[in-house]
Amino acid sequence: MSKFRKLFKNKARRNHYIVGIVILIATAFSFILFIQRFAYISMSKQYDGVNLEQKTKQKYERVTKVNAKRGDILDVNGDMIAGDSTIYNIYAIVDHKSKTVDGKADYVVNKDKTAQVLSRYLSLSKKQIKKYLTPVSKKQYQVEFGPSGRGLSIEIKRKIASKKLPGIHFIELPSRSYPNGVFATNLVGITKADDANDKNSNISGVMGIEKYFNKVLSGKNGKQITKVDKNDNELPGSQMIEKKSSDGSNVYLTLNSKIQQYAEILAQTVEEKYEPKNLQILVMNAKTGAIEAATQRPTFNPTTGKGLSNSWRDTLVEDQFEPGSVMKILTLSASIDSGNYNPDQLYQSGTVEVGGRTIGDWNTAGWGYIPLSEAFTRSSNVGMVKLEQEMGSETWMNYMKKFHIGQKTGVDLPGEVSGSISYEHTSDQAMTSFGQSVNVNTMQMLQAFSAIANGGKMIKPQIVKKIVDADTGKTTKKFKREVVGQPIKASTAKKVQKAMRQVVTKSYGTGVVYNVPGVKVGVKTGTAQIASPSGGYLTGSNNYIFSVAGMIPYNDPNYIVYVTMKQPQKMTESAEKILSEVFNPLVKRLVSQGKSQTDSVEVGSQYVNVPSLLDKSTNSALNKIKNLGLQSGVIGTGNKVVQQLPDSGQKVMPGQRMVLLTNGAMTMPDLTGWSKNDVLKFAEITGKQVTTKGDGYVVKQSVEAGHVINDSGKIIITLKNK
Incomplete structure (x- = not known):
């Protein structure tokens, strides 16, 4: 004790002693922390959030992704619509230090010759290519050629490669082939690479069927694991571990290529002659709900991408519009079915006042006092308002709900809109009877029309027939006819079918132009005003959505054909005449091929x-x-x-x-x-x-x-x- 007192009396010795004690404690504490940390790392195999075991595996294992083959999209008969393909991007090495394995120049040696050759195959002039080959930075290693150098076909790639130009190389990228060109393009959709610069990238759907069934079409990637040394060289005698990929399933659509191709021909002809802002052509099997043809304008070429910027959506489900007078099919159905239809009752045609608003017929002078039986045939708006008033707004709304107006159909396509019904004012209620103040999509209208074609039973539109496992060939899912409601009685459907026939056969009918000799066609025409951004509706003879809905034959329909055309810019013929250039030949073709999809004329020969x-x-x-x-x-x-x-x-x-x-x-x-x-x-x-x-x-x-x-x-x- 006295020694310690003497020690602490000596200030220098006391300080040394304290410092020693502190160092000893700190060292011991650090050692304990180190042991704890080491024990934790040993047990958890993690350091700073990094899995050390996994890190070691990554260093001495090479994992290679094995891409699953994307499933094909085929038509109802198994003909190819979309399948896997390859495209190429071209680039040029301009760094003079670049050499091949055998020491030869691997850069552009002769810019004039290279530019001259490439200008034959790329949509660039020799001058433009030389500009690309002469970058501003002298340190630049390689150059690309903009959009003109991307997405080259195998044919163009082979032609350029055969010239053996030093420094010219290609990147191979996964792509999608659409052998039919413009073919229900917005409905089928397109894909894009997940990583545009990775030759081993997967592709994913970004529109239409390609998008909606992307998971089904994509399959599951596999992988190969190989043991390597620190220089990434494969170790001799090591065993490769492989997890096989599972290819995507094939999706069979209800589209009939023969009908679809003919619809494309008709659509292109009308587009070139009359330049409508929008055109839709649909053919549905009235018995099953199968969509056998569906096209739109504007559209685009899925191979070249030409026109894509103007048609980046499927208007068949993504656009909503006021249907106009084709809605009168539902109004007449509701009036008859609810027991409020008196065909012999006379009414004053021309105009009518409803809720402070004047509603007029397309012929504003009217036809005098006419019976309600002529209202549908003449496409009288005033007559339809009379039917709505006789039913009452509540009854009419109940029938619109029965027809699923304002509800999505659930068709297997992305982005479907539900539409809407404006029903607050008395005038709006009246206007819905002739297809204004109500917004729909084309699939909704087809679904509603199917009730008239099927004895009152409403059939859901179907675009997919089945899904087939590509590996086993077995059908994993089959889409069947689906009845989604019965808004009207069979007897009502028969009466409406007869009324649609009279639109064609009566001298005062609005659909006389759609009379196809030898075919019992029933139709309803439509002319819908287009809402103006500034309020009200647009004016002008072409500022309408013109349409025709037809049943073939009218008394036992096999097909429902629905054609809509918005604002033709070159209206050198009447709207009815323009639409008949699609409707009439299409009806003839449908009848000539009969009910069976296989007993048909070879439309593809067109x-x-x-x-x-x-x-x-x-x-x-x-x-x-x-x-x-x-x-x-x-x-x-x-x-x-x-x-x-x-x-x-x-x-x-x-x-x-x-x-x-x-x-x-x-x-x-x-x-x-x-x-x-x-x-x-x-x-x-x-x-x-x-x-x-x-x-x-x-x-x-x-x-x-x-x-x-x-x-x-x-x-x-x-x-x-x-």
């Missing part, structure tokens, strides 16, 4: 399969085009074809123009007589900036025929209607 003309002599290519019944247009002075539009494998209508780019100087062709679509092909294949003025066919061009256009500025094309 299309021409585009062959590959690449590397063919210009003269032999022109002869081939002529023999196919197509028109041609040649760009350039060369004797060999290096690019073509449309691409091989696509289907086009007889009389369409194929545009060829040759290996000579890019010279301006004589565009006189070319359609606007032909001019767009010219712009696409040359990569030139083209401005069109007017509509119809080319009568003037700012660059003379034969003039070299590689370095020309903007090209102005003037068109006029014939």
Whole structure:
């Protein structure tokens, strides 16, 4: 004790002692912490949130993803609509240090030659390509060629690769093939790569069936695990562990390719002649609800993406609109079914006042006093208001609900809107009787029409027939006919069918133009006003949604055909005449093929399969085009074809123009007589900036025929209607 007192009396020794004690305690505490930390890491195998065991595995294991094959989309007969494919992006190495394995130059050695060759296959001029090959930064390793260098077909890739240009390389990317071109495109949908720069990327649906059934189509990826050393070299004698991928299932649609292709022909013809802002054509099997054809305009080419920016949605389910007078099918049905229909009752046609609002017939002068039996046939709005008033607004609303107006159909497509009913004011209630103040989608209307076709039973529209396991071939899901309600009695349905027939056969009927000789067609026409953004409705003879709904045959329908057309910009014929150019030939085709989808005329023969003309002599290519019944247009002075539009494998209508780019100087062709679509092909294949003025066919061009256009500025094309 005295020693400690002496020790602490010595200040220096006391300080040394305290410091020693502190160091000893700190060391012991640190050692304890270290032991605890070490024990924790040993037991949990984690450090700082990182799984050490997994990290070690990653270092000495190579895991390779094995992509599952995406399932195919097929039509009702098993014909391909969409399947797996491959596209290529081109790039050029410009770093002079880059060498191949055997020491040769792996960069662009001759920019002039490279640009000259690539300009034959890419929609870029030699000057534009040379600009890409000469980046501002001297340190840049490689360059790409913008949109023109992406999404190249295997044919174009092979042609460029065969030239063996130093420094030119390709990235292979997964893609999707749509061999029919424009074919129910917005309904079928498209895909995109999850990672556009990863050649091993999966692709996912972003529209239509591709999106709705993405999980079913995608399948499950597999993987391969290989033991490697620290330099990522495979260890000799190591065993590879493999987890097999599970391919996506195949989805069979109810679409009938023969009917669908014909609908596309009719739609394209109307689009080119009358330029409607929107056009829809639907064919539904009246007995089963199967959608056998469905197309819209505007649409796009799923292979090239042309037109996509103007049609990025499926208007069949994603757009809602006021249906107009086709709604009178439901109004008449409700009136008859509720026991409030008196066909012999007279009413004053022309106009009627409801809730402080004047409602008029399309013929505002009217037809005097006429019986209610003529209201449907003449498409009298005033007559329909009379029926709504006789029923009462509550009864009419109950029937609209029975017909599922304002409710989604649940069809297997993404983004379906439910629609709406404006029913607050007396005038709105009256207007719903003739299809205003109510918003629907086309599938809803088809579903409602099916009740008239099926003895009062309402059938849900179906777009998918079955789903089949690609590995086993077994059907994993089958879609059956689904009755979703019975809004009216069978006897009511029969009376409405007869009324639809009279629209065609009566001299005062609004559907006389839809009379197809030898076919008992029943229809209802429609002309719906379009709401103005500033309130009220738009004015003008073309500012309507024109429509026709038909049953074939009227007394025992096999098919329901529904065509809508919005605001034709070139209304050189009456709306009824324009719609009849779709409806009448389509009805003839449906009848000629009978009830069975297999006992049919070969509608596909209406299309021409585009062959590959690449590397063919210009003269032999022109002869081939002529023999196919197509028109041609040649760009350039060369004797060999290096690019073509449309691409091989696509289907086009007889009389369409194929545009060829040759290996000579890019010279301006004589565009006189070319359609606007032909001019767009010219712009696409040359990569030139083209401005069109007017509509119809080319009568003037700012660059003379034969003039070299590689370095020309903007090209102005003037068109006029014939």
